[in-house]
């Protein structure tokens with residue numbers, strides 16, 4: 001039996017029969033993997049190494065029956081992220097990040113950038129113990145980086161219709177309250193003037209072609225672009241927009257992920273309710289989809 005060693009961050013653990021658990025983790029070199037941890041429920045065989053959010057060193061192997069699950073032999077905790085479990089808000093946010101990663105990370109395919117993003121995000125959360133709730137700019141920064149990784153970041157800087165730049169809108173103080181319209185299918189945005197000028201056009205696209213649009217403040221969009229070039233640990237401290245603006249941006253980013261990221265489950269994320277966030281996702285109506 002050949003042992004494989006890798007570093008793993010726990011995303012999900014579910015009971016299997018009475019004494020076992022199936023653990024899904026994001027690994028440094030094998031992407032997202034699931035493994036059967038035998039006899040771990042009462043025996044403390046793995047100590048705290050299989051707790052949610054824990055980063056641990058795994059030794060695992062292919063199972064002899066060729067099953068899809070790996071077999072976990074050893075797991076040693078490297079960083080427990082214990083601080084996250086001391087606060088409900090931090091736990092809810094870490095759970096949401098885990099849910100997002102479960103949907104986005106490729107299975108059994110190395111994705112070192114995602115591993116680093118997730119590890120750094122958990123470290124950042126642990127540093128936020130003085131807050132009741134982590135800021136939404138942090139969540140949006142994480143989602144922006146997931147979109148960027150998947151190759152679906154919204155089109156940079158320019159209005160889809162008139163090519164006006166975001167800087168020209170954001171640069172003027174009085175324009176910071178300007179509204180942008182995110183066109184989900186095109187992963188781009190339209191400025192206020194163009195939206196007013198072509199509202200009927202956009203509406204008819206929306207009604208006849210099922211195009212989803214979402215409104216976002218220019219201030220939140222500016223934070224979005226800034227977060228793409230800022231390490232996740234600094235995203236919250238460089239954001240300017242209000243939490244209301246970030247709640248809107250969250251809905252736009254979620255809609256972009258639902259539409260553009262392959263395999264992204266078309267059901268609302270479970271942890272949203274614990275963060276007071278609403279999903280933009282509406283169940284499909286009748287025969288349209």
Ligand SMILES: [Zn+2]
Nearest residue numbers: 159162191194
């Ligand atoms: Zn425009």
